[in-house]
Amino acid sequence: VEASIPEPLREAWRKHSATKFTTKHEFEREFVRHIETTLARSLYNCDELAAYSGAALAFRDRLIIEWNRTQQRQTFSDQKRVYYLSLEFLMGRALDNAMLNVGMKDVARDGLADLGFRIEDAISQEHDAALGNGGLGRLAACFLDSMATLNYPAWGYGLRYRYGIFKQEIVNGYQMEIPDYWLDNNPWEFPRHDITVDIQFYGHVTKYQDENGKTCHSWEAGETVQAVAYDVPIPGYHTKTTNNLRLWSSKASSGEFDFQKFNAGDYESAVADQQIAETISAVLYPNDNLERGKELRLKQQYFWCAASLYDIVRRFKKTKRAWSEFPDQVAIQLNDTHPTLAIVELQRILIDVEGLEWDEAWSIVTGTFGYTNHTVLPEALEKWSVPLMQNLLPRHLQIIYDINLFFLQSVEKRFPNDRDMLSRVSIIEESHPKMVRMAYIAIIGSHKVNGVAELHSDLIKTTIFKDFVTIYGPDRFTNVTNGITPRRWLHQANPELSALIAEKLGGYDFLTDLTLLDRLEVFVDDKKFRREWADIKAKNKLRLARLIKDVTGYSVNPNSLFDVQVKRIHEYKRQQLNIFGVIHRYLSLKAMTPEERKKVVPRVSIFGGKAAPGYWMAKSIIYLINSVAAVVNKDDEIGDLLKVIFIEDYNVSKAEIICPASDISEHISTAGTEASGTSNMKFVLNGGLIIGTCDGANIEITREIGEQNIFLFGNLAEDVEDLRHRHFYGSFQLDPQLKRVFDAIKEGTFGDPSSFTSLISSIEEHGDYYLVSDDFNSYIATHDMVDQEFQNQEEWLAKSITSVARMGFFSMDRVTNEYADIIWNIEPLDIADEA
Ligand code: 7GP
Structure with missing residues (x-):
């Protein structure tokens, strides 16, 4: 408040207040000004990178003007805000998105052309902001886009990593990890050197009596590290709202x-x-669906939670409201258990610093938090060792013990004599060393827990969190099926398809109400429309073929069936099933007569994705894919009938080229393991068909688009446990077709077989946990169907169009509104009411 200019002087400010460019001419002026002054360059010295920077700075100015207004509006309105806490925000590039969201891409295109640049060349200079691993991080980024578009007063809080996810290089078929230093030349962040928080670690707790004789705790000494805020503006699509993503350094x-x-x-x-x-x-940390329990990771988590909580509490205190109103003003969403310490930290602030009583504080805490679970994989469930926590966060450990004590007392009252229940639901696992189960704190400290697709939300209620359903009843648990933002994943990634849809529907309203896509269905039989649809897919495949040529050197025939699997490499996602299927196809082709080969649909099998650096099995899957590619791609007898491609360094900007270019994509996790999946939605929304298991959101995609429009195969989740059991206690029968594949590998067809022993033995000898053999036969048979149906291009097109028309449900806007309703109890800020 002291920093605010007194009213009589404000007129001068208002007169000079920054304005936004609206015409091509004004854009050009801003662009040149930034090149010449901010960047200290000139028309004699402006390459594409400088052109990118000039354009980015011009748009950044626009965003920050709107950002300022949005923040003022939100402060003035004093409505409830939501804070999305996520250790990962997989944002990708910002310039294209900013241009489209503010509706100025055409202006920028013309302006850049006047000044000697193609807009695509400028855009492609930008380094991806890759502060995430995979689905969980990208979901957070989609949330930000959607919350701004829907005018929710919302902030993201994360960490400003100096190194995002590593850059993947393939050397002799192996993955190498290169550090990704991305912060040079990043115009999208605003350092706030005035917004800092001191964060404590280590030290000890002392007890004392206050003047009323109440026992109090104070956490002392130890070490202090400073958190500095960096703000990233998040523009909504065609709205005045520009929200804030605050990253701590x-x-x-x-x-x-x-x-x-x-x-x-x-x-x-x-x-x-x-x-x-x-x-x-x-x-x-470069692990997807895996926790390693490293001390530095726990430090990151507390550092970020404590800084964010301090910021949120400070903002609340400015309103001078009573503490009891905190949950009416603040909703905090936990993106998985990584921010669980925020629960403990808020309780600590309320009781140790603000002097509230335990119960009053605890009801504020539970009223504030919501927890989203993103996986049932046991290796991904976070646990921290008690000694580690005792050392790093001694006061928090005490509070965790107290939370546990009160919780277990209440359980015991309702379930007397059930010792097993108590030890099952205890926050502390009685192992050596003892471990703190973070998911349990997240459940106990939140008013809502949600899964991310229907099957997944059912599974958490019947398996890993079963006891908590018994204790709290089913109402604490809910489902919100994931979605994707159609701005980036349709309009930005596939501008031609977006334009064609807009032409048919009479405008771009579908980008903010994706259910409008259903009006496309009446055009399914329109010949001209079908041709245009097909032409766009063909162009997108050409664009991908060029990318493939650039990064791998291989030329692929764009008339082939493009079969894509891009996602993190993980045994449960079963890229091994895919590559074994490819080998099977190769062996079948080799066994055919030239006459038979003429009937075969040419195929390009495209893979992409990173393996966690310490995940050997995932790395050997990558090596196998590249080894198969090396043999198949130079086999003249096979030629275009089969090509195998591994696109290195899969990331968001590559996904924007890959998703619009698939004929078929693979979502083939062992049933019950993929919580939702979101690339499945991206591919279908771009007119690709999918092959998948009955898992995650595939099930709801099927419900929406119809089972005649998707290729489903494989065992069901309900049968998985039984099959696994039989692998161990019955006799394990390797699928005969898979055996032929293994024989070929063992004979050295794809190089030294010893590189692939562990991959094969995990199936042949160690119980085939992911059911590769059980699903192999139906996988192969389903791919045969894919080939057959692809030959009927008219039918294929009809499926493609129909599917897109029925994808409205998977908009991130639907997701965001559901969270707002069911979990956050928050309203959009009505721009018409603006101050
Ligand atoms: C992912 C899930 O694997 C994926 O199925 C889901 O679509 C996505 O979250 C968004 O909900 N989980 C992770 O990326 C992850 O690392 C462990 O989860 C914390």
Whole structure:
């Protein structure tokens, strides 16, 4: 408030207030000004990267003007806000998105052309913001787009990693990881050196009595690290709302510089200590669906939770409301269990700092938080060792023990004499060392827990969180099926299809109400429309063929059937099933007569995805794919009938080229393992058909688009446990077609077979946990159907169009509105009411 300009002087401010460019001419002026002043370059010295920067800075100015207005409006309205806490935001590129969302891409295209640049060349200079691993991180990014588009007062909170997910290079068929330093040349963040929070670690807790004789706790000493805010503007599509993503960066605390060491002449080690503080936000952990329990990761989690909570509480306190109103003003959503410490931290602030009683504080906490679970895989469920937590966060561990005590007391009252129940639901696992089960804190400390697709939400209620349904009743648990933002995943990734749809529907309203797509269905039989639809797919396949040529050197025939599987490499996602299927296809082709080969549909099998650096099995799957590619792609007898492609360094910007270019894509996880999947939605929305198991959102996609429009195969989730059991206690029978594939590998057809022993033995000898053999036969048979149906292009087109028309349900806007209704109890900020 002290920093605010007194009313009599404000007129001068208003007169000079920044304005947004609206014409091509004004855009050009802004562009040139930034090139010449911000970048200190000129028309003699402007390459494509500078052109990107100039355009980005011009758009950034627009965004920040709207950002400022949005923040003022939201503060003034004093409505409830939602805070989305996520350790990952997989944003991808920002410039194209900003241009489209503010509706100025055509202006920029013309302006850049006047100044000597193709807009595509400028856009493609941008480095992806890759602060995430996979689905969970991309979902967070889709949330931000949608919340801004729907005018929700919403903030994202995350970490500003210096290194995002590593860059993947394929060397001799193997994955190599290269650090991705992405912050040079990033115009999209605004450092807020005035917004800092000191974060404590280690130390000890002392008990004392306050003046009323009440026992209090104070957490003392230890080490302090400073959190500095960096703000990233998030523009909504065709709206005045530009929300904020606040990312915290770690830095040595100003008071922390060790003057004792300094005075003792140990300047170097004092500086080294500073650098240690900066390592907290240095790097994103590159694991998807896997937790490794590293101390630095726990430090990251607390650092980010504590800084965010401090910020949220500070904002609330400015309103001078009573604490009991906190849950009416603040909703906090936990993107998986990574931010679970926020629950404990809020309880700590309320009781230790603000002096509230335990029960009052706890009801505020549970009224505030919601928890989204993204996986049932046991190896991904977070647990932290008690000794580690005791050392790093001694007061938080005490509070966790108290939460547990009160919880177990209430359980015991309702289920007396059920010792097993108590040990099953205890936050503390009685192992050596003892472990803190983070998901249990998240459930106990939230008012709603949700899964991300119907099957997944059922599974968490009947398996991993079963006891909590018994304890709390079914109402604490709900489902919100995932979605994707149609702005990036249709309009931006596939501008021609978006334009064709707009032409048919009389405008772009479908981008903000995706259910309008259903009006496309009447055009299914329209010949001209079908041709245009097919031409766009063909162009998109050409675009992908060019990318493939660029990154792999292989030329592929764009008339082939493009069969795509892009996602993180994981045994449960079963890229091994896919590549074994490819080998089977290769062997079948080799066994055919030339006459028989003439009837075969040429196919390109396209893979992409990163393996966690320490995940050997995933890395050997990548190696097998590349080894098969090396043999198949140079087999002249086979030629175009089969090509195998691994696109290195799969990321968001590559996904934007890949998703519009598939004929078929693969979503083939072992039933019950993929919580939802979201690339399945991206491919269908872009007119590709899919082959998939009855898993995650595939099931609801089938419900929406109709089972005649999807290729489903494989065992059902309800049969998985039984099959696994039989693998161990019955006799394991390897599928005969898969056996032929294994024989070929063992004979050395794809190079030294010893590289693939563990991959094969996990199936042949170690119980085939992911049911590759059980599903192989139906997988192959279903691919045969795909080939057959692809030959009837008219039918195929009809399926493609019908499917797109029925995809309205999977808009992220539907998802966001459901969270707002069921979990956050929050309203959009009505722009008409603006101050
Ligand atoms: C993913 C799930 O694997 C995927 O099925 C889902 O669509 C996505 O979340 C969004 O809900 N989970 C992760 O990426 C992940 O790492 C462990 O989960 C925390």
